[in-house]
Amino acid sequence: MGKLQGKVAVITGGTEGIGLATAKLFAEEGAHVFITGRRQKQLDDAVKEIGGAVSGVQGDVAELADLDRLYETVKAKGRIDILFANAGLGEFASLEEATEAHFDKIFNVNVKGAFFTVQKALPLLNEGASIILTGSVASVKGTAAFSVYGASKAAIRNFVRGWTVELKDRRIRSNVLSPGPIETPLVAMQPQDAIAKIASTIPMGRMGQPDEVAKAALFLASDDSSFVTGIELFIDGGRAQI
Structure with missing residues (x-):
């Protein structure tokens, strides 16, 4: 029997990279998985790739109406x-070059999207449920031209601190999973010189893989972490620790 047998899991951004790898693992471990993605074809392809008990719901986490539609589907x-x-x-942008559009784009998805993803799920969250947010090593490491992204992930860390206290009476655990540089399509779209410079600072001497992050997500999702809440778990090859 899988570690998530009979569980219902919702994964936003589940069509590629870390989200897709985690959805696959959760399904293999017995969960019924709902994934979201903005592009319908990519969502359909991911559902086929995951197989098993999986449902795809198209939507953008920065659009609250899309979140409402997601949870109407999950309500079944x-x-x-x-x-x-x-x-x-x-996205990379220096302090001098960053625009309002750059700032709003990142904060609307990373901060507003994460906050309302959780808030709107509250009526459906089971007693003893597990909330996992994707943070980043960038929240604790200074990286040139990456400060807006890093600040958005620092906000994620503080959400979990507050929710750990606020949701304790429902025994809901909240944790942050903070990857270092991981070989994902999103990372591949960034300037390769910037990524290479970051990768050179990783003590383990390599980039991480999505399935390595997925295994950590499984730990936080399962009863293996039943006494773990309010933490930030770094999956970063040691980058945040030195």
């Missing part, structure tokens, strides 16, 4: 046991 299952607010984006 009656509850949510695991909520992985994973959808996010990152």
